[in-house]
Amino acid sequence: MVMGRFEGIVRQDSYASSPEDTYKPVRLNPRGEMIVPDWMTQLALDGRVFNSSTPVQETALNLNTTARGTDNISPAILLDVPAGTTVIPLEVIMAAIAGTAEDVTVTINTDDGTRFSTGGTSRSIVNARKDDPGGSLCTFYTEPTAIANVDDDTIWAKLIDGGQIATPTTDNPAVFWSAKFFTPPILIGPASLLIFVTSTTDDHTWQYSVKWAEMPTTDIT
Numbered sequence: 253m254v255m256g257r258f259e260g261i262v263r264q265d266s267y268a269s270s271p272e273d274t275y276k277p278v279r280l281n282p283r284g285e286m287i288v289p290d291w292m293t294q295l296a297l298d299g300r301v302f303n304s305s306t307p308v309q310e311t312a313l314n315l316n317t318t319a320r321g322t323d324n325i326s327p328a329i330l331l332d333v334p335a336g337t338t339v340i341p342l343e344v345i346m347a348a349i350a351g352t353a354e355d356v357t358v359t360i361n362t363d364d365g366t367r368f369s370t371g372g373t374s375r376s377i378v379n380a381r382k383d384d385p386g387g388s389l390c391t392f393y394t395e396p397t398a399i400a401n402v403d404d405d406t407i408w409a410k411l412i413d414g415g416q417i418a419t420p421t422t423d424n425p426a427v428f429w430s431a432k433f434f435t436p437p438i439l440i441g442p443a444s445l446l447i448f449v450t451s452t453t454d455d456h457t458w459q460y461s462v463k464w465a466e467m468p469t470t471d472i473t
Contacts, residue, residue: 348426
């Protein structure tokens with residue numbers, strides 16, 4: 253009986269890089285097992301992961317509203333994805349730093365069009381690879397006014413107990429969503445990711461981090 257044979261190259265103590273569009277054997281460990289990095293880590297290595305976070309590291313930001321507004325026009329956070337670009341949300345982390353000890357509702361939503369209308373503040377987007385191999389084509393806003401929603405699409409929601417808002421901990425953030433635990437949406441631009449934060453009063457301040465992978469739509473279609 254003829255059996256298939258799979259061959260690679262054992263590399264444990266060093267790495268060999270190759271130029272684009274060249275053939276190369278797969279990497280094996282000394283036991284002959286194929287080495288496959290975590291997909292999210294590989295996206296970051298490729299320079300395709302981006303992050304937007306609290307603009308001043310030492311200062312939390314007010315993101316609360318008392319209402320979402322008719323047709324969901326008052327997001328706390330908005331990521332707009334232009335035509336020709338595809339985004340895969342990877343992670344949302346938010347920790348309440350100060351505010352009234354009251355319940356807060358947080359939802360993460362998507363839409364199949366860009367949503368920015370007016371106002372708010374455009375925020376910086378940082379490449380997760382620190383040699384900055386490329387910039388994001390998306391736009392990221394806090395507390396803008398959005399145009400009316402098209403899709404009623406919620407991918408995650410949480411009612412946060414007021415006690416947790418008053419006494420947050422770094423190992424138990426009020427909001428934690430990860431593509432490692434939930435099926436991520438595929439935002440083929442024009443599209444958007446929106447985060448709503450609502451409570452009775454609007455005096456809560458937050459530290460936040462929103463990460464996503466970004467690639468040309470032609471890479472997946």
